[in-house]
Amino acid sequence: xxxxxxxxxxxxxxxxxxxxxxxxxxxxxxxxxxxxxxxxxxxxxxxxxxxxxxxxxxxxxxxxxxxxxxxxxxxxxxxxxxxxxxxxxxxxxxxxxxxxxxxxxxxxxxxxxxxxxxxxxxxxxxxxxxxxxxxxxxxxxxxxxxxxxxxxxxxxxxxxxxxxxxxxxxxxxxxxxxxxxxxxxxxxxxxxxxxxxxxxxxxxxxxxxxxxxxxxxxxxxxxxxxxxxxxxxxxxxxxxxxxxxxxxxxxxxxxxxxxxxxxxxxxxxxxxxxxxxxxxxxxxxxxxxxxxxxxxxxxxxxxxxxxxxxxxxxxxxxxxxxxxxxxxxxxxxxxxxxxxxxxxxxxxxxxxxxxxxxxxxxxxxxxxxxxxxxxxxxxxxxxxxxxxxxxxxxxxxxxxxxxxxxxxxxxxxxxxxxxxxxxxxxxxxxxxxxxxxxxxxxxxxxxxxxxx
Amino acid sequence: xxxxxxxxxxxxxxxxxxxxxxxxxxxxxxxxxxxxxxxxxxxxxxxxxxxxxxxxxxxxxxxxxxxxxxxxxxxxxxxxxxxxxxxxxxxxxxxxxxxxxxxxxxxxxxxxxxxxxxxxxxxxxxxxxxxxxxxxxxxxxxxxxxxxxxxxxxxxxxxxxxxxxxxxxxxxxxxxxxxxxxxxxxxxxxxxxxxxxxxxxxxxxxxxxxxxxxxxxxxxxxxxxxxxxxxxxxxxxxxxxxxxxxxxxxxxxxxxxxxxxxxxxxxxxxxxxxxxxxxxxxxxxxxxxxxxxxxxxxxxxxxxxxxxxxxxxxxxxxxxxxxxxxxxxxxxxxxxxxxxxxxxxxxxxxxxxxxxxxxxxxxxxxxxxxxxxxxxxxxxxxxxxxxxxxxxxxxxxxxxxxxxxxxxxxxxxxxxxxxxxxxxxxxxxxxxxxxxxxxxxxxxxxxxxxxxxxxxx
Numbered sequence: 088x089x090x091x092x093x094x095x096x097x098x099x100x101x102x103x104x105x106x107x108x109x110x111x112x113x114x115x116x117x118x119x120x121x122x123x124x125x126x127x128x129x130x131x132x133x134x135x136x137x138x139x140x141x142x143x144x145x146x147x148x149x150x151x152x153x154x155x156x157x158x159x160x161x162x163x164x165x166x167x168x169x170x171x172x173x174x175x176x177x178x179x180x181x182x183x184x185x186x187x188x189x190x191x192x193x194x195x196x197x198x199x200x201x202x203x204x205x206x207x208x209x210x211x212x213x214x215x216x217x218x219x220x221x222x223x224x225x226x227x228x229x230x231x232x233x234x235x236x237x238x239x240x241x242x243x244x245x246x247x248x249x250x251x252x253x254x255x256x257x258x259x260x261x262x263x264x265x266x267x268x269x270x271x272x273x274x275x276x277x278x279x280x281x282x283x284x285x286x287x288x289x290x291x292x293x294x295x296x297x298x299x300x301x302x303x304x305x306x307x308x309x310x311x312x313x314x315x316x317x318x319x320x321x322x323x324x325x326x327x328x329x330x331x332x333x334x335x336x337x338x339x340x341x342x343x344x345x346x347x348x349x350x351x352x353x354x355x356x357x358x359x360x361x362x363x364x365x366x367x368x369x370x371x372x373x374x375x376x377x378x379x380x381x382x383x384x385x386x387x388x389x390x391x392x393x394x395x396x397x398x399x400x401x402x403x404x405x406x407x408x409x410x411x412x413x414x415x416x417x418x419x420x421x422x423x424x425x426x427x428x429x430x431x432x433x434x435x436x437x438x439x440x441x442x443x444x445x446x447x448x449x450x451x452x453x454x455x456x457x458x459x460x461x462x463x464x465x466x467x468x469x470x471x472x473x474x475x476x477x478x479x480x481x482x483x484x485x486x487x488x489x490x491x492x493x494x495x496x497x498x499x500x501x502x503x504x505x506x507x508x509x510x511x512x513x514x515x516x517x518x519x520x521x522x523x524x525x526x527x528x529x530x531x532x533x534x535x536x537x538x539x
Numbered sequence: 540x541x542x543x544x545x546x547x548x549x550x551x552x553x554x555x556x557x558x559x560x561x562x563x564x565x566x567x568x569x570x571x572x573x574x575x576x577x578x579x580x581x582x583x584x585x586x587x588x589x590x591x592x593x594x595x596x597x598x599x600x601x602x603x604x605x606x607x608x609x610x611x612x613x614x615x616x617x618x619x620x621x622x623x624x625x626x627x628x629x630x631x632x633x634x635x636x637x638x639x640x641x642x643x644x645x646x647x648x649x650x651x652x653x654x655x656x657x658x659x660x661x662x663x664x665x666x667x668x669x670x671x672x673x674x675x676x677x678x679x680x681x682x683x684x685x686x687x688x689x690x691x692x693x694x695x696x697x698x699x700x701x702x703x704x705x706x707x708x709x710x711x712x713x714x715x716x717x718x719x720x721x722x723x724x725x726x727x728x729x730x731x732x733x734x735x736x737x738x739x740x741x742x743x744x745x746x747x748x749x750x751x752x753x754x755x756x757x758x759x760x761x762x763x764x765x766x767x768x769x770x771x772x773x774x775x776x777x778x779x780x781x782x783x784x785x786x787x788x789x790x791x792x793x794x795x796x797x798x799x800x801x802x803x804x805x806x807x808x809x810x811x812x813x814x815x816x817x818x819x820x821x822x823x824x825x826x827x828x829x830x831x832x833x834x835x836x837x838x839x840x841x842x843x844x845x846x847x848x849x850x851x852x853x854x855x856x857x858x859x860x861x862x863x864x865x866x867x868x869x870x871x872x873x874x875x876x877x878x879x880x881x882x883x884x885x886x887x888x889x890x891x892x893x894x895x896x897x898x899x900x901x902x903x904x905x906x907x908x909x910x911x912x913x914x915x916x917x918x919x920x921x922x923x924x925x926x927x928x929x930x931x932x933x934x935x936x937x938x939x940x941x942x943x944x945x946x947x948x949x950x951x952x953x954x955x956x957x958x959x960x961x962x963x964x965x966x967x968x969x970x971x972x973x974x975x976x977x978x979x980x981x982x983x984x985x986x987x988x989x990x991x992x993x994x995x996x
Binding site for chain 2: 150193195228231
């Protein structure tokens with residue numbers, strides 16, 4: 088029997104799907120109306136990334152919000168962290184970003200924020216989902232109907248001021264860094280060139296900064312897809328290269344030799360910078376590198392681990408009052424003094440600041456990090472696959488420390504294995520890390536072998 | 540049997556209409572607009588516009604999303620009168636249009652009106668197909684990279700007025716002092732532009748468009764004319780006064796002496812003006828409209844075609860004849876269509892026709908009306924008991940068998956000098972009773988009818 092394709096997912100993470108047959112305007116509208124009902128009316132900020140369906144979905148969402156009696160503030164095309172910061176700064180009741188983040192262009196999704204511009208916690212998201220399914224929405228009458236207002240300009244200013252407050256901008260500007268940028272024609276195309284050029288005094292060489300054009304590469308910024316920017320860094324003799332995802336929360340970094348740094352190493356550099364500056368602990372997800380533990384230990388700080396997903400990391404960061412966090416492999420840096428959200432702009436500023444402070448090349452800074460080797464893979468999801476796999480893994484490594492909070496993670500001496508089901512795609516994800524390439528390869532093969 | 544006490548949502552061949560929040564929701568809007576995007580022939584853009592109701596902003600967002608999702612480019616005229624929206628369809632070679640607005644209903648209502656590529660309402664067959672698609676909810680959503688684009692059109696008024704100016708001589712109308720009650724609706728947009736562009740001095744009251752608090756109920760009837768407009772006629776020395784509904788497709792009027800005229804009079808007046816002017820000899824109207832129109836048509840060797848009450852029957856009747864056979868079509872509600880304007884209900888054009896008639900006749904408005912014989916009409920309603928309607932109608936037909944009966948819409952019975960019409964309302968759960976007589980009011984007939992209808996309730 089051929090596998091059925093369910094290209095729509097409505098769950099505690101919100102609503103996400105392939106636009107057309109699956110993610111329809113009616114679904115987006117009712118989900119927005121559920122959201123408007125949940126936040127109890129009031130002002131809701133609405134922005135989007137550049138994907139082709141963004142305009143259509145934004146109209147559907149605005150319709151649902153207005154129908155629930157909300158006032159809608161349209162902020163246009165903006166990075167997700169910029170929208171979140173704007174929500175908090177303007178005392179809105181909540182915010183919505185129309186973006187499928189790093190998913191391919193045919194997808195779209197809604198990211199939902201509370202009055203503080205933060206993801207809702209797990210319990211709140213379950214509540215919202217129930218409200219959506221019950222369809223018992225607030226239905227504003229003509230008299231209760233509020234308006235749509237637009238504010239395209241003030242959000243980036245707010246965001247960048249916050250970022251610059253946590254680095255020595257004068258020091259960065261003085262270096263006149265030669266920087267390359269790949270904004271994937273996403274939301275960053277609108278604001279990142281100004282940030283790097285005007286705020287941080289960089290000499291910029293940029294590609295994919297036309298928000299009207301489709302994504303020229305895979306949306307997720309990872310080594311295999313960043314050939315063009317890596318080449319640009321080499322050929323134009325850049326000090327560093329940055330690549331964003333379509334909604335500007337994820338960041339990949341290319342060193343001056345054109346090598347795409349491991350996202351875990353980028354996070355480790357940011358963690359090191361933050362811990363050197365401020366007190367507090369670190370929160371990362373289960374799939375993040377042990378390098379973070381080493382860096383934190385050097386600063387005498389603790390590392391908390393959470394299930395994969397920005398919302399999970401943020402929830403714990405808030406609970407333990409962490410100073411920095413992130414999701415290694417996903418290229419996300421979360422620095423609460425700017426905002427409790429994944430923010431590529433904080434990442435860019437931190438790295439440039441570190442380079443300005445030390446006078447070192449980015450490759451040199453990365454080379455000083457504790458060295459680990461990682462392997463990631465994915466297997467098509469099948470019902471009934473994960474359970475037996477987890478059991479055989481446990482049997483295979485009886486002495487490992489087990490964490491079952493998100494699939495199964497096995498902690499070995501100086502190594503780990505993590506298998507879990509993706510929240511967003513019909514995939515099982517496999518990850519392993521160890522001190523040597525041979526060991527990680529052996530662990531990874533062993534897991535794959537268990538699939539039979 | 541449970542019957543909705545007050546119907547707050549109506550989904551029918553006429554489209555979608557309801558009280559926002561209480562009956563009409565965003566979900567209805569999305570589905571209906573998606574059905575329309577699926578129904579239209581592929582390729583061309585869809586025009587949208589709205590009246591100033593606050594809920595129009597919400598509905599617009601939903602309509603835009605649904606049409607874009609169906610791969611339609613959308614051209615938004617913003618707040619615009621319905622006749623202007625209809626006019627833009629042919630001019631811009633669009634596939635059709637949606638007018639967002641509940642015209643003569645209170646501010647708490649809203650509605651979607653659908654127009655095809657010829658610029659007029661959908662025929663009953665087309666409307667049925669649209670309804671089927673709506674109920675089936677299988678919409679032609681396109682792939683993510685085939686979605687439509689939205690653009691706005693700032694000036695749709697001037698091209699519309701170009702066409703109006705080709706029919707009416709604006710310069711000749713400058714001599715009239717005209718007062719208009721815009722009732723917080725879209726007519727102010729057109730009338731201000733007419734003043735600017737053609738040098739007219741139309742005085743506007745209630746001209747500020749309102750989203751929530753309309754100056755008064757936007758119905759075009761005698762009571763509303765008497766409210767603010769009629770008392771201003773003498774103090775302002777006005778020659779004529781007009782009242783428009785929120786989306787400018789209907790009109791009512793007051794004479795220079797301060798009389799609020801019955802909305803029934805718009806159609807006979809314009810029949811009297813238009814029948815002798817053109818080749819068209821047919822007046823299309825419904826079974827509830829005054830018999831004065833028959834008398835006037837007879838004077839001009841014209842003929843009245845009576846159809847069921849409601850827009851849909853009129854639209855279907857229009858398609859039976861060639862445009863040049865028709866002088867005009869309309870209802871006793873002040874909604875008039877003229878062949879010169881491709882059969883669009885257009886209050887602005889109706890107003891200009893009345894003024895042109897005054898100019899050509901060189902008579903005061905009250906004088907023109909005074910020349911018509913007096914007809915007296917009585918209207919009432921009785922709560923509906925649906926299952927007894929057929930028995931009621933059969934009993935009435937039997938009782939009044941000496942008259943000429945028509946079952947086009949409920950029962951209408953005609954005698955040489957009087958008639959009655961008993962029918963089920965399409966908008967409220969009531970039976971409507973109308974009777975009219977040349978001369979004095981047929982009070983005995985009316986009371987007997989009310990009694991009969993009540994006895995079946």
